[in-house]
Amino acid sequence: MTKLEQLHESIIIHNIRQRFFKEKIYTFIGPVIVSVNPYKVISELGSHLIPLYQEAPKSEASTLPPHLYAVAQRAYDNMISLDKSQSIIIIGESGAGKTEATKIVLNYLTKASERSEDSSLDIAEMILATNPLLEAFGNAKTVRNDNSSRFGKFIKVLFDGSRIIGASIDNYLLEKTRVVGQAEKERNYHIFYQIINGMTEEEKKKYEILNSEEQYQYLRYGKVPVPKDDALDWNLTKKAFSTLGFTPSELDTIYTILSAILWLGNIDFVTAARDEVSIKDSLPLEKFCQLLGINVISGVVRKALLSRSVQAKGRKSISYVPYSYSQAIANRDALAKRLYSELFNWLVKKLNTQLKQHGDHPDTKFIGVLDIYGFEIFEKNSLEQFCINYANEKLHTLFTNEMFKSEQEEYTSDGVEWRQVDFKDNSGCISLIEKQRGIIDVIQEQCKMGDACNDDTLMASVKRIASPWMEQSRPNEPQNQFKVKHFAGTVSYSAEDFVEKNRDTLNTDMENFMRKCTDALISSFFESEPEPPKESLSLSAQEKYPDALVSPRRSGFFGSRTPGPGSETSTPRNSGYLSRSSTPTPQSAQKIVVKDKKTLSLRFKEDLGKLVDTLNSSGRHYVRCIKPNELKSSKEFHSKKVMEQLTCNGVFETVKIRKAGFSTRLLMETFFSKYWALLKSKDRDSVEALLNELMPNKTEWCLGKTKVFLRDSALSVLDAKLTLIWKNQVIPIQKHIRAYTAQTKYLHMLATRLTQSYIRRRMAIMKLDALVELNDAAIVFQKYIHQKMASDELATLKYIHQQRVKAATVIQRYTRSAFAQRKLDDLKRRLELRKKRASTYGTYYEFTVVNPTATAVLTPSIPINVDSDTDPVYVVVVNK
Structure with a gap:
């Protein structure tokens, strides 16, 4: 948008709107890039464009389309060329796309570093793996956004030259109150739903996790159908744990804490006599103590949940003041918030340890990405x-x-x-x-x-x-x-509640029993800090005002943020954005003693000062994320909503600064092209002469080396003069234009006819060539077909002849076999007959059969007709 000659609020809104509907969601306004949430995936703006921005020469970088890649590449180039750390500041309200913008920038930086010969792919992969992990523990579904970041972060990607050597994460503004309650149509943090819907039955049994979120009090406030695949996201979270090197014992502690928080929320109370309370069902308390390794039989936990200890002045004895129902609920919820915030802070420290494994070098530079909430104005602000x-x-x-x-x-x-x-x-x-x-x-x-x-x-x-x-x-x-x-x-x-929110304390009794956890990590969350000498109170004051004793340990603002259940509705975060005391003081309380510690707001002031110093020491690049509408629709653009955000993000302030000077800046070439009708020649002297003639007051314009700087009034004078000249010359211009148009039309018609004639001729020749070629091909084809048919027929006849020969051979063989078998059977029958007849005549000797035609015959001989069909056989019989 810097190429626009005029820059006003209405022009900016119109331009952003037009680009939004053309799926051009990125727009440069001066040095600021505006990113409009498209509420859909635009494939044309995906990672395939990364090489385009990486390989473009610096001289051509300004000609590339606006994109977050351009901002990231500019930061990367400045870090290398200027040897100075850079920061990319991303601001916008919830649902404007800050989280996605941060991921896009980080993805680009890791890809840019991969071009370095010594780049570590492992570190780049670990940096990207922090995204699903931080989203699981720090993001939740809200009315405005299904994946809303409920904390701020400043991620510094560390470089040694052009090579990534690590990263660090500063977290702040964690919304602790979401752990214990959510507004309607909102959810708790993603991680709770992931372990319920993603863990195996064996894992659920180990960590005492129930099968449905409806069984947990802390998860059924919003009453929202599951908007995403929690089981699939759980797999991504586990993969991130693995990539970042979490040990099995650390994962065991994390899952134990998450389950313990859910069981803590199921501890409910009933009011007994004198407004005292008791635990309604002991099962959740037993599960909570079992998970944390605390002895439930001792009753320490039960007592800490139902009352708080007070010590009278000058006495060693301790008394216990029972809680009312509302105080008991607040006390329980304070522990849940503290436990989750400490887990989240430890998680970030663990990530920093893993990401800095190569250590910092003296020449280390960074590119920081700051993802923070934009300005907020609601009906009720606290x-x-x-x-x-x-x-x-x-x-x-x-x-x-x-x-x-x-x-x-x-x-x-x-x-x-x-x-x-x-x-x-x-x-x-x-x-x-x-x-x-x-x-x-x-x-x-x-x-x-x-x-x-x-x-x-x-x-x-x-x-x-x-x-x-x-x-x-x-x-x-x-x-x-x-x-x-x-x-x-x-x-x-x-x-309202400014004082209590600012103290941000936890019951000392709660801290004492949490230190008794068998898990060393959980116990360390509640270690005491050195505290100044205690001030004592009278017993009567303590009994009357049970909030008199507070813990010296408080969560810092950076690292803890606790918006209320309605954080993104009509009264965002007003129900506990900053954690209140676990046991609210009655409005009539008059006696409270607080240690001389820095309050939450003062610590925030100091931490914010450190952040600003870091940003001041680096080169800065600005990204403003904008929501086009409240409907989360990719087809709606509400100009009023966008204008409010641009105002709150300071974009229009940039326009005002620019308009306060010379709002219009034209390159000399652009001025020549636009106002050539007013110039005698296209040179700097002609431009100066023209401006002096039209505007002798030089405060309205200024001539630079390469640009013409104009105020709005000067631009109006030039445009008016140009319009007047065009009006005087309009008839001759129109005549020449009409003549040129007619001539062009005739030439075009003539060229069309010639072209058509040539095309028809060429098509006829091509058709004839095709027919000839087709005929020749048909003859060749027929020859091969006939040859094929003859060959097939010959093969068939050969096959038939072979089969006939084979059949005849088989028949002959079986015929000869049959004749031989028949002759053999006849011989056997004759032999049997001779044996039978010989037995009739007594002893006999059988000699060789004599042919009847033989001349020499022994006597006496007896002719025997064995078979009428055969010749007679003569047998010589010799009597003894």
Whole structure:
């Protein structure tokens, strides 16, 4: 969009809308790239484009289509050429596509590093494997987004030259409250559903996991049908565990903690006499203790869930003050939130250990990717929105300073004098928040006051701060709120629960029994920090105000974020974005003692300062993710919604900065092409003469080395003059255009006829050649067919003859065999007959048969007719 001659809000919205419907979701607005969530996969923008941006010369990089790949490549090139770390800052509201944008950038960086000869594919694979793992433990389904990141992250990819050597992850703003409750149509973190729907029956039995999420209290608040394949995602999570080198014992602890949290949520209470409570069903408590290796018989856990200990001044004895039903629920939920946040923080530390296995080198540079929430303005805003908006104020200051520097560099490089312009400076708002006696300082002091502090005293102290960036509430508005004028608009913050959220504490009794877990990792989550000397309270004060004792250990803001169940509905995160005390103090409480520790808001201020310092020390690139509509539709574009986001993201502030100077910048060649009718010749002197003639006041224009800088008024004068000239010349121009059009039409018609004639001739020749060729082919084909038929017929006759010969041979053989067999049978019959007749005449000797025709015959001889069909046989009989 930097090529547009004019840059206004309406033009920006129109251009982004047109590109959205053309599936061009990326748009450059100055140095900022706007990424509109398409709510569908656009294959044309996929990873196949990576080589295009990797291999493009730097001189041609600006000619490539806008893409996140272009931002990542520019950061990579700057890191190499300038020898300076780079940061890519991705901001947008939930559902705008920040998570996907982060994955696209990280994927590109790993691919870019693969081109290095010494690149480690293992490290690149491990970096990409962090995505499914962090999504499983840090993402959840919300009303706005089916895969919403419920935490912020700053991922630094570490380079030694052009080679990736590791990475590190800083996490912050984890939404702990989602663990214990969700708004309607929302879900808990993905990992809980994955283990239920993905684990084998054997694994479920080992970790005491039930078969349905409906059986867990912490998972049935939202009542949402499963929107994704949790079993498939579980396989991806397990693969990520393997890639990142998690040991079996570590995985065993992770699964045990997840199951224990779910069983903890199933512990319910019933109210007994005097508003005291008891555990409704002991089974969930037994399962919880069994998983963590805590002795349930001792009753320590039961006592910590139902009451808290107090110690009277000057006494060693300890008394126990029972909880009400609401206090018991809050106490239970506080433990669940603490357990999950500690697990998440440990998980990130483990990832950092694995990703930094090659260690940092002295020359190590990084490309950081910051994925953070955008500015938030809701009907009810509390401490959570205050902290998020404070972070966005700091980032906006960084952003506007960067824009001014960019503007100044463009003017200077073209030889134009830079004039300071006025803009909406938000340094006063930041000063109001973080200065001495500012809002954070007042909140910190109020929390130190203990029993003298409540929401009313906090409001009174905040309203006494004198600043033009504070706006007083009107008489008809709630008086328990204060207003701050942010760069994106005035926001009213409700002071309700500010103090309790800011303390972010856990019952000491709960910490004590959690340290008794047999698992060393779980026990380490609740180790005590060194604490200052304890202040003692009277027994009466402790009994009256059971929240008087708090734990010195608190979760940091970076590394913990606890929006409420309705985090993305009409009142996002207001039900516990920052974790409240596990046992809420009654409104009538007057006595609370808090250790002199940094509160959550103060720690956030310090951590945010470190983040800004890191960003300041690096080159910065900006990505603004935009939701086109609230319907999650790929076919809807709501201009009002988009304009609100561009305003909150500071994009229009960039436009204002640019418009405050010379809003229109035209290359000399572009000016020649557009205004040639006003110029005597196409050179710099003619341009200067034209501008002096039309606008003697040189404040409206400026001539640089390669560009013409114009204000809006100067552009209007030039366009008006050009329009006037065109009007005076319109008739001759139209005449020449009509003549040219007619001539062109005739020539085109003539050329068409000649072309048709040539084509018809050529087609006829081709048809004739085809017929001749076809006829020759038919003759050859017939010859081969006849030859084939004759050959087949000859083979058939040969086969028949062979079969006949074989048959005759067989017949002859069987015939001779039959005759021989018959003759043999006759001989056997004769022999038997001779034996029979000889026995009639007594002893006889059988001699050789004599032929009747023989002349010499022995006597006496007896002729014997054996068979009428045979010749007579003579036998010589000799009597003894």
